[in-house]
Amino acid sequence: MTxxxxxxxHGAPGYQSHKDDYLKRLRRIEGQVRGLQRMIEEDTxxxxxxTQVSAATKALQSVAIGLLDEHVRHxxxxxxxxxxxxxxxxxxxxxxRLVKS
Amino acid sequence: MTxxxxxxxHGAPGYQSHKDDYLKRLRRIEGQVRGLQRMIEEDTxxxxxxTQVSAATKALQSVAIGLLDEHVRHxxxxxxxxxxxxxxxxxxxxxxRLVKS
Amino acid sequence: MTxxxxxxxHGAPGYQSHKDDYLKRLRRIEGQVRGLQRMIEEDTxxxxxxTQVSAATKALQSVAIGLLDEHVRHxxxxxxxxxxxxxxxxxxxxxxRLVKS
Amino acid sequence: MTxxxxxxxHGAPGYQSHKDDYLKRLRRIEGQVRGLQRMIEEDTxxxxxxTQVSAATKALQSVAIGLLDEHVRHxxxxxxxxxxxxxxxxxxxxxxRLVKS
Numbered sequence: 001m002t003x004x005x006x007x008x009x010h011g012a013p014g015y016q017s018h019k020d021d022y023l024k025r026l027r028r029i030e031g032q033v034r035g036l037q038r039m040i041e042e043d044t045x046x047x048x049x050x051t052q053v054s055a056a057t058k059a060l061q062s063v064a065i066g067l068l069d070e071h072v073r074h075x076x077x078x079x080x081x082x083x084x085x086x087x088x089x090x091x092x093x094x095x096x097r098l099v100k101s
Numbered sequence: 102m103t104x105x106x107x108x109x110x111h112g113a114p115g116y117q118s119h120k121d122d123y124l125k126r127l128r129r130i131e132g133q134v135r136g137l138q139r140m141i142e143e144d145t146x147x148x149x150x151x152t153q154v155s156a157a158t159k160a161l162q163s164v165a166i167g168l169l170d171e172h173v174r175h176x177x178x179x180x181x182x183x184x185x186x187x188x189x190x191x192x193x194x195x196x197x198r199l200v201k202s
Numbered sequence: 203m204t205x206x207x208x209x210x211x212h213g214a215p216g217y218q219s220h221k222d223d224y225l226k227r228l229r230r231i232e233g234q235v236r237g238l239q240r241m242i243e244e245d246t247x248x249x250x251x252x253t254q255v256s257a258a259t260k261a262l263q264s265v266a267i268g269l270l271d272e273h274v275r276h277x278x279x280x281x282x283x284x285x286x287x288x289x290x291x292x293x294x295x296x297x298x299r300l301v302k303s
Numbered sequence: 304m305t306x307x308x309x310x311x312x313h314g315a316p317g318y319q320s321h322k323d324d325y326l327k328r329l330r331r332i333e334g335q336v337r338g339l340q341r342m343i344e345e346d347t348x349x350x351x352x353x354t355q356v357s358a359a360t361k362a363l364q365s366v367a368i369g370l371l372d373e374h375v376r377h378x379x380x381x382x383x384x385x386x387x388x389x390x391x392x393x394x395x396x397x398x399x400r401l402v403k404s
Contacts, residue, residue, distance in 0.1 A: 015141065036164075040116065046115050046171065046176060051195070060154055061158060064151055065399050067147055069395045073390055076171070085376075088372075088380060092372045095398055099367075100365060178290060180284060193267070218346065224343050232336045232340070246385060247313055249328065251316075254365055255367040256400045259404050296357075303357045
C-alpha cells in the first residue's frame with residue numbers, strides 16, 4: 001500500500017544518522033512479537049497476552065513518531081521549493097494514517 | 102506490567118480453539134517487523150517505512166481485538182458469580198489500555 | 203450509523219445511576235468545543251488550538267470508556283442466556299469502533 | 304496545558320483562510336455533544352450513545368488533522384531559518400499528542 005508515495009526526488013532518509021538505534025528498537029519489538037507467540041503456545045491468560053500486545057503496539061508507535069520527526073526535520077525542511085508542497089502533502093498523509101491506526 | 106491482573110481463578114484461555122490462527126497472524130507480524138529492519142538497513146525512504154509501521158500496528162491491534170473478543174465471550178461470560186465483577190473490572194482495564202495505545 | 207445495533211431487548215441503560223455525572227461531563231465538553239470556536243474566531247495560534255482539541259478528544263474518549271464499563275457491568279452481565287451472545291457481539295463492535303476512532 | 308508551546312514568533316494562524324469552514328465543523332460537533340446530553344437524559348440505550356460518542360470523536364480528530372495540515376503548510380514551511388527547528392519540534396509534540404489521544 002504505497003499508493004500515497006508520489007515519486008518525489010529524495011536523498012538519504014532522515015533517520016540515517018540513527019539507523020543503529022532504530023534497528024535495536026525493531027529487534028526488541030521482534031522479540032516482543034516472538035514472546036507473544038510463546039505466550040499463546042503456553043496458554044497464557046488472555047489479559048496477560050493483551051498487556052503484552054499493548055506494549056508492542058506502543059513501541060511500534062513510538063518508532064513511527066521518531067521516524068516521522070526525523071523525516072520532517074531533515075527531508076521536508078530541506079526540500080527544494082518546487083518539492084516542498086508535495087512533501088508536506090505526503091507527510092500529512094503519513095500522519096493521518098498514524099493518527100487513525 | 103501485569104499489575105492490573107488480579108489473581109482471578111481461570112481455566113483455559115478464551116482463544117484456545119483458535120491458537121493456530123493467532124500463531125499464524127503473529128508470525129506474519131514478526132515477518133513485518135523483520136521487513137522493517139531490512140528497510141532501515143537499506144535506507145528505504147522514510148514514508149515507505151512509516152506505511153509499513155502503520156500496517157504492523159494495525160495487525161497487532163486486530164490481534165488484540167480478537168483476543169479480547171474471545172476473552173469476553175468465553176472467560177467473562179462464564180465467570181462464576183463471585184468472580185464476575187472482578188473479571189469485568191480486569192477486562193475494562195485491558196480495553197482502556199487498548200483504546201489509549 | 204446504528205446499523206450494528208441489533209434490536210436486543212433491554213431495560214434501563216447501564217449508566218442510569220450516574221446520569222448526572224455524565225451530563226456534567228458532557229456539558230464541560232460542550233464548553234470546550236465552544237471555547238475552540240472562540241479560539242478560531244480570535245486567530246489563536248494553531249498549536250494552542252490543537253492542544254485544546256486533544257483535551258476535548260480525551261474527555262470524550264473517557265466518557266466512552268465510562269459508558270462502556272457500565273454497559274458491560276450492568277447490561278451484558280445481566281443479559282438472559284438467550285441474549286448473552288448477541289450482547290457480547292454488540293459490545294465488541296462498540297469496543298472496536300472505539301479502539302479505531 | 305500549553306507547556307509545550309514555546310514563545311515562537313508567529314503571524315496569522317495557518318487556518319486563517321478557512322476559518323468559516325472550521326467554525327461550521329465545530330458548531331456541528333457542539334451540536335453532536337448537545338445531542339449526547341439529550342440521549343443521556345432520555346435513557347438512550349448505551350450502545351447507541353457510544354456510536355454517537357465515536358462519531359463526535361472522529362469529527363474532532365478530523366478537525367485536528369486539518370488544523371495541523373494548515374499549520375505545517377503555512378507556518379512551519381514559512382518559518383525563518385532561526386525559528387524552523389523550534390517550529391518543527393513544537394509541531395512534532397502536537398502530532399505526538401494527537402497520535403496518543
